[in-house]
Amino acid sequence: MTQEEKDIYLKFGLAGSMVLFGFDGEDLKVLIHQKKDEPFKGAYLLPGRYIKTDEAIDPVIKELMHHHTGAEYAYMEQLKAFPKVFRNPEGRIINISYYALVKIDEEMLQKTEKRKGIWVNYDEIPDLAYDHNEIVEYAKERLKRRVKRRPIGFFLLPKLFTIGELQKLYEKSLNKELDKRNFRKKIFKSELIIPTEHTKPGPRKDSVLYKFDEDKYEKLTLKGYDFLF
């Protein structure tokens, strides 16, 4: 590239955004917040920021997640690039979006609140700035497919969880109701979860807490397992 060409071509900006899905045992949620500066001050939008030319984007997204939630690790994957010409009034900014999965617990709730984060319900996403609604839609589609074929639902649950919680999670992300008996049959057949000694006090009857068999999970993901809900 000549200097002239560089002047023409090296004029893009790069932003990274994150669709953070969280599950609290009851509902599937997405983290958004309100923009603090112009343009679009006050508008809702996804967590994200501009990237510098010497920065890798993956660590930025991890850092974003840590900053907003306090979580160290999570399932995380790039969605795709959103490269429309007029998506951002500041210039031609390419957005590369990721999605991540976390379990929402008390600690995280406090953290996100401190950071002015807002957990909105999976199917009640408000109007967002830029093309962020489009990004969320794309992320939801991806999540639905992934949940069907890989046991990534486990990333959204605490270490110990009940079958009821697991089923609710699947129902929310697939957006349909599942039969309790068939659900149990399928989950147990996969042998991905192990019952523990512990129980969770329910409003009436207690329920058994399960944990996730990580070894088995590793093996299954390696050979491209199909979970198939």
Place this chain on the structure above:
Amino acid sequence: MTQEEKDIYLKFGLAGSMVLFGFDGEDLKVLIHQKKDEPFKGAYLLPGRYIKTDEAIDPVIKELMHHHTGAEYAYMEQLKAFPKVFRNPEGRIINISYYALVKIDEEMLQKTEKRKGIWVNYDEIPDLAYDHNEIVEYAKERLKRRVKRRPIGFFLLPKLFTIGELQKLYEKSLNKELDKRNFRKKIFKSELIIPTEHTKPGPRKDSVLYKFDEDKYEKLTLKGYDFLF
């Protein structure tokens, strides 16, 4: 953004690349060519080019495809962004990659030859410049998944095709052998293909030519059909 910030942030380049899969009735292939200028002159790489800040990328990719193959339409989808910091010595260039599916006929072979394109076998991709091997790997994974669930194989076949060709295509892209009888059963059950009056002279026995039921395809894609090989 202040001017100062723009100087820091708006320094990225954007390139679009395309993994073009083609099927000639026998083998599944990928189009590559050789770089004509420095850096990496002579190296193999994917079709692609730099994007200007006022250009949308989708049309550029379509234009690329048309330029290299002469084809007007094809199945086409963004893969994802490849945003590594040091992938390109010219600067921080973000690559957004697409893949597309075409049928290779005589006419296209002439066109690609004229454009110095090289059709290499699906499982014999040579070393490519930049991170293009990584892009091709990603595209192959995507193609495998898509072929399993959507009848996109039809984009890779001529208007009239034999069951044998269709089966070969599936075998190549899934990289496994399929049982002839079971394959036919499944394909016919889907009712996506219609027999025609025509036959194709085989080396021995002639074989019936089929065409693709486009109306049925439309309906099935609308309601999120699962083909499932």
Place this chain on the structure above:
DNA sequence: CCAAAAGTGTTCGGAATACACCCATGA
């Protein structure tokens, strides 16, 4: 004693898989 969630088996139909031989024809 009742409301609410936990837990538990069976039946049926459809699909996937495995498997072997005849046919037509050009060489």
Place this chain on the structure above:
DNA sequence: TCATGGGTGTATTCCGAACACTTTTGG
């Protein structure tokens, strides 16, 4: 006449889907 690819049917197994009652316990 034989080598090559086209074409065809059945039996078994497995999985998904539909479906209803009992158990526990706090209020």
